[in-house]
Amino acid sequence: MQTNKTGFLSSIRAFVRDPFRMFGMVSVILLLLLTIAPAKDYFSQWRGYQRQYLRFIGSRGDAVTLRRHFTGGIQQIWIPKLDVVDRCQSCHVGLAEASLADVKEQPFRAHPPIPHKLTEFGCTMCHRGQGAATTVEEAHHSEMAGEEPILPARYIESSCGQCHHEPLEGAPKLNRGRVALARYGCVHCHTIALPEGSTMQATDNPPPLSHIADKTTREWIYAWLKDPASYSATATMPNFQLSDADAGDISAFLIANSTPQPGDTIAPPAASGDAASGSDAGASLYGESFCASCHATQNEAGNLVGGDLGPELTNVGGKVKPGWLMAWMRDPQKYDPQTPMPQYRWTDPQLKLIVSYVEGKTDPDFLANVHLQPATKAQIAHGKKLVIEYGCASCHVIAGVPKPDNFAPELSRIGSKPVVQLVFLPGMKHTLPAYLEQKIRQPRSFGPSLHMPRYNFNAGQIEDLTTALLSLTDRSFSLPASLQVPAVRETSYQPAGQAGQLMASLNCQSCHRINGHGGTMAPDLSWEGSSVQRAWLDNFLKNPNTLRPTLIRRMPRFNLTDAERTTLTDYILTVYQTPAFDRDAMPLAGYPPQLIEQGRQLFYSKYDCQSCHMVNPNVDKGYIGPMLTHVGARLNAAWIFHYLKDPQALRPGTIEPNQHMSDDDARALTAFLMAQKSGAGQGANQ
Amino acid sequence: MPSPIATALDRLERTRVWRSIFRSGKGRSTLHNALVIQQSVFLHLFSVKVRKRMLSLGATWYLGTLTLATFLLLVVTGVLLMLYYHPSVPQAYTDVKDLQFVVSSGLFLRNLHRWSAHAMVFLAFAHMFRVFYRGAYRPPREFNWVVGVVLLLITLLLSYTGYLLPWDQLAYWAITVGTNISSAVPLVGDKIRFLLLGGHFVNANALLRFYVLHCVILPLSAVLFLAVHFWRIRKDGGLYVRESEPGAAEAAQTSTTEEREKP
Numbered sequence: 001m002q003t004n005k006t007g008f009l010s011s012i013r014a015f016v017r018d019p020f021r022m023f024g025m026v027s028v029i030l031l032l033l034l035t036i037a038p039a040k041d042y043f044s045q046w047r048g049y050q051r052q053y054l055r056f057i058g059s060r061g062d063a064v065t066l067r068r069h070f071t072g073g074i075q076q077i078w079i080p081k082l083d084v085v086d087r088c089q090s091c092h093v094g095l096a097e098a099s100l101a102d103v104k105e106q107p108f109r110a111h112p113p114i115p116h117k118l119t120e121f122g123c124t125m126c127h128r129g130q131g132a133a134t135t136v137e138e139a140h141h142s143e144m145a146g147e148e149p150i151l152p153a154r155y156i157e158s159s160c161g162q163c164h165h166e167p168l169e170g171a172p173k174l175n176r177g178r179v180a181l182a183r184y185g186c187v188h189c190h191t192i193a194l195p196e197g198s199t200m201q202a203t204d205n206p207p208p209l210s211h212i213a214d215k216t217t218r219e220w221i222y223a224w225l226k227d228p229a230s231y232s233a234t235a236t237m238p239n240f241q242l243s244d245a246d247a248g249d250i251s252a253f254l255i256a257n258s259t260p261q262p263g264d265t266i267a268p269p270a271a272s273g274d275a276a277s278g279s280d281a282g283a284s285l286y287g288e289s290f291c292a293s294c295h296a297t298q299n300e301a302g303n304l305v306g307g308d309l310g311p312e313l314t315n316v317g318g319k320v321k322p323g324w325l326m327a328w329m330r331d332p333q334k335y336d337p338q339t340p341m342p343q344y345r346w347t348d349p350q351l352k353l354i355v356s357y358v359e360g361k362t363d364p365d366f367l368a369n370v371h372l373q374p375a376t377k378a379q380i381a382h383g384k385k386l387v388i389e390y391g392c393a394s395c396h397v398i399a400g401v402p403k404p405d406n407f408a409p410e411l412s413r414i415g416s417k418p419v420v421q422l423v424f425l426p427g428m429k430h431t432l433p434a435y436l437e438q439k440i441r442q443p444r445s446f447g448p449s450l451h452m453p454r455y456n457f458n459a460g461q462i463e464d465l466t467t468a469l470l471s472l473t474d475r476s477f478s479l480p481a482s483l484q485v486p487a488v489r490e491t492s493y494q495p496a497g498q499a500g501q502l503m504a505s506l507n508c509q510s511c512h513r514i515n516g517h518g519g520t521m522a523p524d525l526s527w528e529g530s531s532v533q534r535a536w537l538d539n540f541l542k543n544p545n546t547l548r549p550t551l552i553r554r555m556p557r558f559n560l561t562d563a564e565r566t567t568l569t570d571y572i573l574t575v576y577q578t579p580a581f582d583r584d585a586m587p588l589a590g591y592p593p594q595l596i597e598q599g600r601q602l603f604y605s606k607y608d609c610q611s612c613h614m615v616n617p618n619v620d621k622g623y624i625g626p627m628l629t630h631v632g633a634r635l636n637a638a639w640i641f642h643y644l645k646d647p648q649a650l651r652p653g654t655i656e657p658n659q660h661m662s663d664d665d666a667r668a669l670t671a672f673l674m675a676q677k678s679g680a681g682q683g684a685n686q
Numbered sequence: 687m688p689s690p691i692a693t694a695l696d697r698l699e700r701t702r703v704w705r706s707i708f709r710s711g712k713g714r715s716t717l718h719n720a721l722v723i724q725q726s727v728f729l730h731l732f733s734v735k736v737r738k739r740m741l742s743l744g745a746t747w748y749l750g751t752l753t754l755a756t757f758l759l760l761v762v763t764g765v766l767l768m769l770y771y772h773p774s775v776p777q778a779y780t781d782v783k784d785l786q787f788v789v790s791s792g793l794f795l796r797n798l799h800r801w802s803a804h805a806m807v808f809l810a811f812a813h814m815f816r817v818f819y820r821g822a823y824r825p826p827r828e829f830n831w832v833v834g835v836v837l838l839l840i841t842l843l844l845s846y847t848g849y850l851l852p853w854d855q856l857a858y859w860a861i862t863v864g865t866n867i868s869s870a871v872p873l874v875g876d877k878i879r880f881l882l883l884g885g886h887f888v889n890a891n892a893l894l895r896f897y898v899l900h901c902v903i904l905p906l907s908a909v910l911f912l913a914v915h916f917w918r919i920r921k922d923g924g925l926y927v928r929e930s931e932p933g934a935a936e937a938a939q940t941s942t943t944e945e946r947e948k949p
Contacts, residue, residue, distance in 0.1 A: 016743075037794035074788055085780060087787065132783040 046074065046090040046134045053093045053108055062099050069097065074134060077122040081480065084122035086131035088139065115170070125475070126159035127151055143419045148432075151470070154463065155433055158415065161471025163479060165194060165487040177468025179203075180461060184236050188395045189408035195477050196486040204236050208336055208397035213258035214265055215324045215335070219370045221251040224319075229456050231319070231366060232312040234296060234304065238453035241444060246386055252375030253383025257399060263334055265323035282357025285350060293511075293521070293554040294340075297361065309340060309510065309521070317362030325355050333505065340510035340519075345559035390451055408452070416474040436466045491516035499571030506558055514576070522555065527650065529576035530583040536634045538569050578650065586637035591671035599672025602665055609669075615676055625656065632677040641670045731916040733924040740925045749813035754912070756806035760844075761905065763799040771851070773897035775890045778853035803845055810841050822926035830918040833911055840908045847900035853893060861888050861896070 015021060050072055057066040075089040092107045094100040096118055100110040111118060124131040129150040133139035140150045151159070157171040167175045178200075181187055185204040192200040212221070225247040228235035242250070286292075291313075296306030298314040306312075320328075327334065329351055332341040346354065375383075384401070391407040392398060414436070422435050425445060438445065440462050443452035457465070476484075493515040495503045503509070509518030512525045528537075542565060544555040560568070577583060603609045612624040631640075639650070644666040647656035661669075688696075698704055699712060710721040720734040739745060770789060771781045785792035814834060817823055823831035850861045865888070869879040884891030919925065 037791040040794070041790055083776075130783075132780060132787055134787040138787070 044134065045136060046087075049091040049107060050093060056108060057094075066094070066097060066099070077119050077131075079119075079122055082121065082125065084125060084131060086122040086124050087134050088123040088129075088131065090134055091136070125162075126156060128159075148416070149419070152431075152433060155467050155470050158467045158470035161468065162473055162476040163483050164485045165196070166485055167487075173464050173467045174471060176461075177464035177466070180465050181468055184238075184455060185395050186411075186465075189391055191406060191410045191412065192472060193410070193412040194487075195479075195484055196489075198489060201490070202395075204395075205338065205340065206237075206395040208338075209254055209258070209392075210397055210399040211258055211261040211264060211335065213255050214260055215321065215328075216319050217321070218251045218255045218372060218375070219367050220319050221254055222247050222372060223367055223370050225250055231315055233298075234308065234312045238455045240390055240451075240453040242386075248372055248375075249379045249383035250386050250392075251372070251383070252379045253381075253387060254398070256375060256380045257384070259399065261335065263331075264327050265321070266326040266330070267323060279357060279360060282353045282360075285353050286357055288557070289344060289354070290554050290556040293556070307521070309519070313358065313361055315361060315363040315366060317359040318364070318366050320359075322355060322359050325358060326351060329354055331505075340507055342507040342510065342556070342558065343505040344556065345561075347559070390453075411469060412472055413474050413477070415470040415472045415476075433466055433470060436469050437462050440465055488516070493517040495571065495575070497571070499567050502564055502567060503571075511554075524651070525572070525576055527576055527578040529573040530578045530581070531636065531639045531650075532634055533588065533636060534569060534573055537572065538565055541565050541568060580649070581638050581642050583636045583638050586641060586670065588632075588637055588674060589677075591674060595668050595671040596675050597672075599668035599670070602669050603672055606665070607659055607661075607669070615673075628673060628676055630676060630678070632674040635673075637670050637674050640673050641666050644669055731913060731920065733920040736924060737927060740927065746925065747812075747816065749809055749816055753806060753809040753813055756802045756809060757908065757912070759802045760799060760806065763795055763802065764901065764905075766795055767799055768901060773851070773893050775853070775893060778851065778893060782852045782854075803848060807841055807845055810838050814838060817926075820926065827918075827922045827926065830915060830922055833915045833918065837908065837911050837915060840904055840911065844900060844904045844908070847896045847904065850888075850893065850896045851900065858888055861892065865892075 015025075054067070054070065057063050057070075060066065070093065073090075074087055075093075077084060077086045077089070089095055092109075094103065094108045095111045097110050100108060101112070103109045122131065123129075127150055128148040130139050130142050130147045133142065143149050155173075157174040160168055160171045161174045161178070164171070167178075181192065182200060182203040185202045185206060186192075187200045187202050188204075188206075194200060224231055224237070225240065225242055226244075227239055228237040229239065292306035294307045294309035295311065295313045296304045296308060297312065299305050304312065324335075329344070329346065331343050332339045333343065387393070387398065387401055388404075391404055393401040393403045394407045397403075415432070417432060419430060419432060422430075422432065423446065424430055424435065425438065428434055428438060439452075440455070440457060443454060444450050494500060494509075494517070495514070508514070508525070511519045511522040513520060514525045516526075532540075541558075541560060544557055603615070609615075610620040610622050612622040613626070613628045614620040614622050615628050617627075617629060643650050643656075644659070644661055645663075647654050647658055699708075705711070708722075708725075710718060710725050723729045723732060723734045767785070770785055770792065772778060782796070785796050787793075789795075817831070817834070846864060850857045865879045865882050868882065869875040871878055880886065882892070882895065883889070884895045
């Protein structure tokens with residue numbers, strides 16, 4: 001052994017001492033090492049995929065075409081002005097091959113159809129990841145040095161939102177998420193600045209709390225704070241996960257801080273002798289007034305019925321005091337000047353009916369277990385501290401507590417937050433979407449001292465919100481302005497003068513949009529004055545009815561006086577006119593019978609209008625568009641003429657097809673439609 | 687019988703062109719060999735005569751030579767990298783990515799540069815430790831030790847300036863921290879920082895300055911000091927041998943280490 005070892009060592013020594021042999025040996029080793037570099041290049045991942053692709057298409061029927069389209073080597077989409085260098089197609093070889101749409105396994109699947117060309121924006125603009133990379137690991141998963149890992153496909157709509165700030169057809173998740181950000185009041189606390197310079201505005205209308213003692217009791221506030229969802233499943237108020245003591249203290253402060261507002265409370269109606277008939281009459285008044293257009297209630301089956309513009313009323317009787325409700329129903333703007341609720345002009349007996357009906361909607365169990373001791377000074381002081389700490393004034397107006405600025409972190413660029421800057425919980429996936437989802441689902445799981453409340457979102461809503469948040473990227477700010485598609489910005493239009501005051505008290509714009517401001521529940525009235533005739537409008541305001549056979553009427557009757565109706569009609573007819581044409585340019589009647597007959601034939605044969613509209617209800621079966629039985633008494637002739645010529649110009653987004661009618665055809669049809677004045681189908685069944 | 691190659695070489699060496707370049711002429715005498723060294727611009731930096739024992743691995747571990755080798759490797763790979771790299775903010779990082787993903791053997795080139803840089807710092811330190819513990823810094827070599835210290839500083843600065851050039855997060859923050867440290871120098875600290883960065887923040891100017899430092903100023907100073915360093919080895923009496931020191935002869939008699947080394 002010993003001799004062997006020394007023999008080996010001495011032979012090594014001899015070898016080292018011979019410089020020529022040593023030099024030769026080292027050179028061979030160096031040469032071998034040097035071959036590693038070209039070998040690594042030759043056996044690179046993308047070359048492997050390209051070889052695999054050629055084998056794969058060889059077995060297909062369209063092999064010849066596919067092979068002709070194939071170019072070897074590194075492929076890239078290069079868009080200098082967008083800072084895009086995407087080499088994804090080096091491995092995803094068949095991305096642009098429509099015939100590979102049936103392929104299931106990546107990386108050879110064809111790209112699904114999208115509204116943009118693949119070369120228009122490249123890949124990473126939407127999918128994220130590192131475009132310059134040519135290995136899967138680097139391209140899909142790298143997050144060093146600010147690179148973004150690939151975006152899971154279920155959030156892909158967020159990428160559309162980087163340029164498209166308007167509601168976008170084909171991106172429902174993104175649209176729902178954005179609506180939710182505004183509707184659940186996220187943007188009260190978190191500022192979201194948009195690239196065009198505005199900020200996202202909340203649409204949830206949180207009530208002011210400065211006079212809350214007039215409206216409800218401390219017990220109700222306590223129970224509501226503990227769990228808003230137990231009062232109303234549709235509550236937009238989140239759960240702050242308060243302890244019993246904290247909820248008691250906040251309710252004590254809010255009641256003690258409340259000052260009575262003169263006129264907030266009217267003597268409640270005395271208990272009616274005949275409760276049953278009173279309740280029936282109240283129910284029918286509730287129905288006639290179309291309260292359900294905005295307010296939902298739960299029916300016996302547990303389903304919500306009604307709109308979501310106002311709060312759910314299922315248990316409202318347990319919440320509001322009858323005296324307050326009375327005053328509210330008479331004039332809601334007295335208590336809350338910002339309310340979207342219109343002022344119904346109910347008579348006193350009607351007021352009593354509706355109040356006692358609404359007060360009857362109550363859940364006796366809700367407050368059954370709430371027993372609060374009278375509030376002490378210390379409790380009230382602690383309640384105020386909590387109100388400031390939890391940022392209640394970010395949403396609600398509370399006397400003596402100013403609205404905090406930037407209460408929560410700004411989210412304008414949250415979609416580009418580097419993963420290295422996030423703190424993850426144990427066991428969580430280390431990605432930005434996973435972080436956002438957990439933050440929305442269980443905000444306090446990141447630390448018990450955090451103030452963000454918990455919402456009752458389902459998995460779908462959380463995905464929607466995450467999609468909307470992921471669209472708020474650095475890139476959306478740095479992209480050229482020419483690529484930005486801004487949202488239609490809400491104007492601050494308010495009608496002026498006496499009619500303006502009237503429309504403000506009726507809150508017309510809660511449902512109707514006028515000159516870019518208002519709701520979308522009812523038709524846009526910006527050009528209503530060009531469209532309708534005075535007599536019809538006056539009559540409609542007196543007794544509204546639906547124009548479409550398949551829609552439920554939602555316009556309430558407001559008990560307007562004759563003078564008020566005249567003011568409104570005058571204003572609408574004078575002010576809301578389109579500059580496109582003169583509404584009196586064509587006569588309302590007196591068209592020659594041949595022209596009417598010609599129009600009738602065009603209506604029934606050439607343009608097939610009866611597929612959607614009805615002129616004679618006995619014959620026609622069109623249930624989609626408005627009824628035209630009285631259209632000659634409703635619309636102006638010039639409006640009909642121009643509407644037929646180009647419907648979308650007068651009512652953007654209408655489904656009425658643009659038939660590119662000649663003037664003659666449009667004139668004949670106008671004559672025929674203007675003849676429909678009494679609903680008997682004049683000229684229709686000749 | 688001389689081989690045909692030897693005959694051809696012999697004929698070549700007798701041509702006029704050859705003799706005009708290599709003026710030492712033919713010969714194998716000691717003087718002749720000394721002339722070969724002395725009359726070449728590249729070789730005259732080195733000692734004309736070297737003890738044969740000093741060329742063995744054990745004498746120096748070749749640490750200085752290896753440091754020089756990594757430096758030469760860095761110059762070659764660095765020049766090749768300069769063909770692909772733009773020292774501008776929008777392009778620097780993507781150029782590095784291109785080297786990594788698209789340029790043939792670009793990753794090899796970049797890694798060779800990077801590992802050589804690490805090796806050079808390590809070898810320079812090792813070289814200095816060896817010189818220090820063998821006492822080779824003592825007179826008359828004290829000036830060459832100082833030159834060596836300057837060369838170490840240049841090596842470190844080359845390493846530091848090269849760190850910014852990939853223009854990634856690591857680079858950015860490393861340079862931010864580093865220049866903040868330099869601003870801690872009393873009185874002129876902020877001026878030094880401003881001078882290095884060409885401004886108050888790590889930005890396009892800083893990138894350009896570091897690029898020029900890394901590719902022009904520092905390598906040229908390194909070459910200058912290397913020339914002095916090698917020339918001084920010769921002037922200070924060649925590679926350090928303990929026996930050549932005054933009083934070392936007696937020490938050698940008591941020491942058995944050297945004896946055991948000899949066959």
